[in-house]
Amino acid sequence: MKKIFVLLFILTFSLSAKEPQWKKFDEGLKQAKLTGKKVLVDVYTDWCGWCKKMDANTYSDKSVSEYLEKNFVIIKLNAEGDGTITYDGKKISPAEFAQGMGVTGYPATLFMRSDGQPITLLPGYSEADMFIHVLSFIAENHYEKKKFQDYLAEKGVKK
Secondary structure (H helix, E strand, C coil): CHHHHHHHHHHHHHHHCCCCCCECHHHHHHHHHHHCCEEEEEEECCCCHHHHHHHHHHHCCHHHHHHHHHHEEEEEEECCCCCCEEECCEEECHHHHHHHCCCCCCCEEEEECCCCCEEEEEECCCCHHHHHHHHHHHHCCHHHCCCHHHHHHHHCCCC
8 A cells, every 4th residue: 555655646746747848949930820829949058057957957847847838839949959940931050040049158048929039038047936937027928018127026026
């Protein structure tokens, strides 16, 4: 009986600790157009330590991953990856896309509308407790009316 309880506990925990469902670039943009969801593009490189920390601490945070799943189509893009992606009707390399979006370091989080038009770029690493505010600021369209600092102040969040 004790083994069954432990097994159920493990299964329950593993089901609730859901990993984000990352899409490839072209697939993600197509899905965003179909669903009307905004897009989050995690621009990273394989050698980037802060990118790995962002995966381990921020994207894997339960509140962050649940919010992302509900409100965004999420894309992982290796800026030094091989191949091409399709953006704005053109085939370009991931590096060309990242550079064109203003990425100068990693990690970088690009937010886009469902039609693929950029909203903003968040450079660097973010802790989960602050990143969740960034997500709601973008997903709930607050960025259209106010600055992020004002949004945080209204919520009583100290940066």
